[in-house]
Amino acid sequence: MLFEYTRRRGARSPVTDAATFKVDRLNQAATRGKPTVDLSHLIDLSYNYHSPRELRWHLADRLGIKPGAVDLREAGRA
Template sequence: MIFTFISNKNANCARNERPVFHVQQIWRQVDGERIDVSHLIDRTYEYQSVRELHWHLADRFLSPVRSISLSRM
């Protein structure tokens, strides 16, 4: 599964904490067509890393982590 997403950094992050981000919008690539799947995840969740989002998508779509391809716009 191929996913592309747009995120924004959380400006309220304290200096001592790791930067976090929210997913603004995410698409799944299916047969050359981009399908918006933003409604299938919690866009208020503060992800610590792209890797965390990667695992979250694998869990959400009941797929092996290796089958997920993820890129940020």
């Protein structure tokens, strides 16, 4: 399953002091004539993610599928 997210700035992590990001919008990408589906309601949009990998794991957990079944890309990037 391919998902596309739009990020917005998060806060610095108090644990790692690394920059984080929040998800502004999460969509299931359009495939073969099917329009994109907004799935933003499936995740906590106030959560500060440390990496796209963390987002992928959270999404897989939420959907009850293996992380390897989730393809994720940032909107506007190839």
